Amino acid sequence: MAKAEFGVPELTQYVEVPAIKEGAMAHLKPFVVNNPDHNTDLGFPGELIDDWQTKAVEKLGDLCSRYRSLRVYLDSCVKCGSCTDKCHYFLGTADPKNMPVGRQDLLRKVYRRYFTLAGKYFPKLVGAEDLTRETLDEWYSYYHQCSQCRRCSVFCPYGIDTAEISMAAREILDSIGYGQKYCNEIIAKVHKVGNNLGLPGPAIANTLEGLEEDVWDDAEVHVRFPLDVEGAEVLLVTPSADFFAEPHVDGLIGYGKVFHEAGVSWTLSTTASEAGNFGMFIGSYENMRRVALRVRKAALELKVKRIVFGECGHAWRVAYAFLNTLAGPFDFLDPNYPVPQHICEFTWDEMQKGTLEFDKSENDDKVLTFHDSCNVARATRMGDLPGGQFEIPRNVIKAVCNHYVDMHHETIGERTFCCGGGGGLLTDDLMELRVKGALPRMTALKNAMDEYGVTHMAAICAICKSQFTKTLPYYGMDMDQIVSVHQLVSNAIVLNRKTPPPEWAEEEDEEDE
Amino acid sequence: MSTLYALLFIAATITLVVGVGMKIRQYYKTPAPLKIATTPAPTTPSGVVLRIFREVVFFESLFKGSKWTWIFSWMFHFALLLVILRHFRYFIDPVWLPIQLIQPFGMYAGFAMVIGLGGLLARRILVDRVRYISAPSDYLMLILLLLIALSGLMMTFVVHTDIVAVKDFFNNLFTFGWGPLPMDFLLLLHIGLVIVLMIIFPFSKLLHAPGIFFSPSRNQVDNPREQRHLAPWAEALEKQDKPGN
Numbered sequence: 001m002a003k004a005e006f007g008v009p010e011l012t013q014y015v016e017v018p019a020i021k022e023g024a025m026a027h028l029k030p031f032v033v034n035n036p037d038h039n040t041d042l043g044f045p046g047e048l049i050d051d052w053q054t055k056a057v058e059k060l061g062d063l064c065s066r067y068r069s070l071r072v073y074l075d076s077c078v079k080c081g082s083c084t085d086k087c088h089y090f091l092g093t094a095d096p097k098n099m100p101v102g103r104q105d106l107l108r109k110v111y112r113r114y115f116t117l118a119g120k121y122f123p124k125l126v127g128a129e130d131l132t133r134e135t136l137d138e139w140y141s142y143y144h145q146c147s148q149c150r151r152c153s154v155f156c157p158y159g160i161d162t163a164e165i166s167m168a169a170r171e172i173l174d175s176i177g178y179g180q181k182y183c184n185e186i187i188a189k190v191h192k193v194g195n196n197l198g199l200p201g202p203a204i205a206n207t208l209e210g211l212e213e214d215v216w217d218d219a220e221v222h223v224r225f226p227l228d229v230e231g232a233e234v235l236l237v238t239p240s241a242d243f244f245a246e247p248h249v250d251g252l253i254g255y256g257k258v259f260h261e262a263g264v265s266w267t268l269s270t271t272a273s274e275a276g277n278f279g280m281f282i283g284s285y286e287n288m289r290r291v292a293l294r295v296r297k298a299a300l301e302l303k304v305k306r307i308v309f310g311e312c313g314h315a316w317r318v319a320y321a322f323l324n325t326l327a328g329p330f331d332f333l334d335p336n337y338p339v340p341q342h343i344c345e346f347t348w349d350e351m352q353k354g355t356l357e358f359d360k361s362e363n364d365d366k367v368l369t370f371h372d373s374c375n376v377a378r379a380t381r382m383g384d385l386p387g388g389q390f391e392i393p394r395n396v397i398k399a400v401c402n403h404y405v406d407m408h409h410e411t412i413g414e415r416t417f418c419c420g421g422g423g424g425l426l427t428d429d430l431m432e433l434r435v436k437g438a439l440p441r442m443t444a445l446k447n448a449m450d451e452y453g454v455t456h457m458a459a460i461c462a463i464c465k466s467q468f469t470k471t472l473p474y475y476g477m478d479m480d481q482i483v484s485v486h487q488l489v490s491n492a493i494v495l496n497r498k499t500p501p502p503e504w505a506e507e508e509d510e511e512d513e
Numbered sequence: 514m515s516t517l518y519a520l521l522f523i524a525a526t527i528t529l530v531v532g533v534g535m536k537i538r539q540y541y542k543t544p545a546p547l548k549i550a551t552t553p554a555p556t557t558p559s560g561v562v563l564r565i566f567r568e569v570v571f572f573e574s575l576f577k578g579s580k581w582t583w584i585f586s587w588m589f590h591f592a593l594l595l596v597i598l599r600h601f602r603y604f605i606d607p608v609w610l611p612i613q614l615i616q617p618f619g620m621y622a623g624f625a626m627v628i629g630l631g632g633l634l635a636r637r638i639l640v641d642r643v644r645y646i647s648a649p650s651d652y653l654m655l656i657l658l659l660l661i662a663l664s665g666l667m668m669t670f671v672v673h674t675d676i677v678a679v680k681d682f683f684n685n686l687f688t689f690g691w692g693p694l695p696m697d698f699l700l701l702l703h704i705g706l707v708i709v710l711m712i713i714f715p716f717s718k719l720l721h722a723p724g725i726f727f728s729p730s731r732n733q734v735d736n737p738r739e740q741r742h743l744a745p746w747a748e749a750l751e752k753q754d755k756p757g758n
């Protein structure tokens with residue numbers, strides 16, 4: 001079990017709703033931007049400005065006039081309490097400011113003070129407060145303890161989505177130069193290099209060649225992993241973690257094999273080598289748009305006909321729900337397909353067309369379950385029918401595995417629990433929060449292991465995969481238990497389309513002789 | 514005293530109508546720049562109408578979230594609706610048939626209101642999480658509604674007031690004439706508190722009533738891949754640096 005400098009919650013049969021412990025997580029905050037460039041590259045002041053108080057209040061007013069969600073949500077909460085026990089971070093930490101409404105109230109009390117009649121004249125009565133340095137720091141702390149997973153919005157009678165409030169709060173913080181290091185550094189990298197990890201084109205090309213060799217060694221079939229190929233049918237945009245991290249990369253191999261067997265030409269792009277769009281995490285429409293436009297640009301330059309996104313949760317939200325608005329219209333692409341498509345939609349379509357053959361027994365060493373990633377579940381869709389985002393990935397898994405069971409029904413589907421690392425929190429300085437926030441999912445998984453002998457959990461999100469790789473050991477489980485959906489596809493797919501051996505393979509053979 | 518009440522009532526009505534009207538206008542005019550429906554969401558406008566209908570009539574999401582809160586608040590809201598409808602007979606003449614028909618239910622709905630409000634108040638006090646998020650105004654709102662309900666019930670079942678005179682008072686008011694209001698303590702309390710409620714409506718969390726219709730996570734059609742959803746302020750960005758334009 002991994003060493004922890006904080007108490008790791010114990011797994012019990014059920015996640016009990018804890019009694020509140022005020023200030024339990026007040027000590028935790030992620031690193032603040034320390035290189036002013038990472039703020040200014042994004043269009044924000046380099047460091048905390050002197051008149052932050054006035055400017056923050058102004059920004060709040062500005063956002064209220066531009067976002068109906070924010071305005072309506074700040075006004076409408078009746079403090080019914082329905083959301084209070086729904087957040088994984090509250091369940092794992094017991095800090096009342098991690099209850100969704102507790103989190104919202106940090107902003108709401110300031111909104112009431114400066115923008116409502118009641119708060120101006122009777123602040124005590126309605127819980128309105130001036131914006132003080134203490135409150136500002138609390139914003140920084142607790143709005144970076146929300147993974148923007150939207151679970152709270154499912155249970156709120158008015159659909160109040162704390163994710164929207166967190167995004168607004170982070171945008172206010174950024175606008176006064178009080179940004180979070182992890183997110184802003186990454187966005188700066190995307191703007192400069194094209195992906196979150198700052199991988200340059202040659203490094204990606206190298207990795208992809210390596211993958212071709214691996215598949216060749218394994219199956220004697222030359223499955224291509226093309227980069228920047230003009231005129232390909234599909235542009236695949238995938239999280240950069242897919243290029244090297246485990247188990248992500250096995251998923252990427254799976255996509256490649258599916259394209260190969262389906263006979264659909266495809267390509268990756270060096271400039272759009274990242275599906276994730278951290279612009280959403282910091283609530284910045286402008287940055288989100290800038291990041292999204294890279295995809296449009298790559299699609300135009302490479303003259304593709306379709307855009308497909310790889311396995312990534314928040315990325316799929318921006319792709320599915322925002323891409324068309326931010327970077328559309330995509331009238332230059334093939335109108336027969338939605339723009340963009342999810343790789344699971346692509347694979348499932350091909351499965352139904354019958355172009356793919358599988359040997360399910362290849363996955364017989366596993367009993368699978370599926371973790372619905374929060375943003376896929378509650379902010380997107382796959383296919384034509386509502387709920388397709390739950391059906392289609394499961395259909396894909398069941399088509400390639402013999403043994404599949406779902407976890408407890410209150411922890412999947414629209415009620416799924418976030419992995420604990422989403423929304424710009426996947427950073428080591430927030431490890432305590434990540435481990436504690438994983439509690440509900442870890443509990444559900446452990447129960448499924450004990451009851452049904454589940455051995456592995458599949459996911460379609462780069463954040464979920466990285467997060468579980470880290471947190472599973474804290475709970476006494478194995479990091480390899482988290483797998484990519486297309487890793488399962490990759491294991492079971494039968495490669496029928498034989499190819500001539502690649503040049504380098506012939507060379508190798510010659511060398512061998 | 515009657516004149517004061519008449520003036521206050523008019524002022525309260527204006528505040529309520531204008532205040533809520535302005536809020537609705539503000540909500541309507543504020544753009545929702547992105548599609549953020551909580552999914553699974555309907556893919557057609559009629560589906561959205563149905564979703565909002567289920568929220569408004571059955572409190573669907575609250576039902577998912579907390580059964581106790583759901584029972585008490587549903588009881589309260591629907592009793593309140595019946596009671597308000599029943600009160601129409603004090604304002605209109607002749608009384609419409611449906612209003613006549615609900616009279617017996619409306620009379621007892623007052624009790625359901627009190628039980629519902631009592632349950633919500635108890636929850637607010639007893640559950641540590643709900644206590645933590647409650648401001649003084651949250652308690653006062655429940656107490657205000659409780660007092661309105663109790664004073665009304667007292668008049669219905671214990672100390673009756675001169676209801677014919679009350680009806681005359683309101684009918685006069687609609688034609689901007691002053692009539693006398695019976696000087697009964699309970700009646701004055703009842704009407705006084707209703708006036709307070711009407712005045713604070715547009716400035717308080719009671720805005721959840723119009724708010725629910727404007728909540729983007731509930732009222733949006735799930736069709737972002739088919740249709741762009743540009744806010745006016747975002748359209749200005751369209752002109753900048755867009756590849757392929």
Ligand code: SF4
Nearest residue numbers: 087146147149150152
């Ligand atoms: S969006 Fe998710 S993480 Fe944020 S408050 Fe709601 S439930 Fe918690």
Ligand code: SF4
Nearest residue numbers: 077078080081083156
């Ligand atoms: S469920 Fe909605 S209305 Fe109720 S307390 Fe939470 S945010 Fe407020």
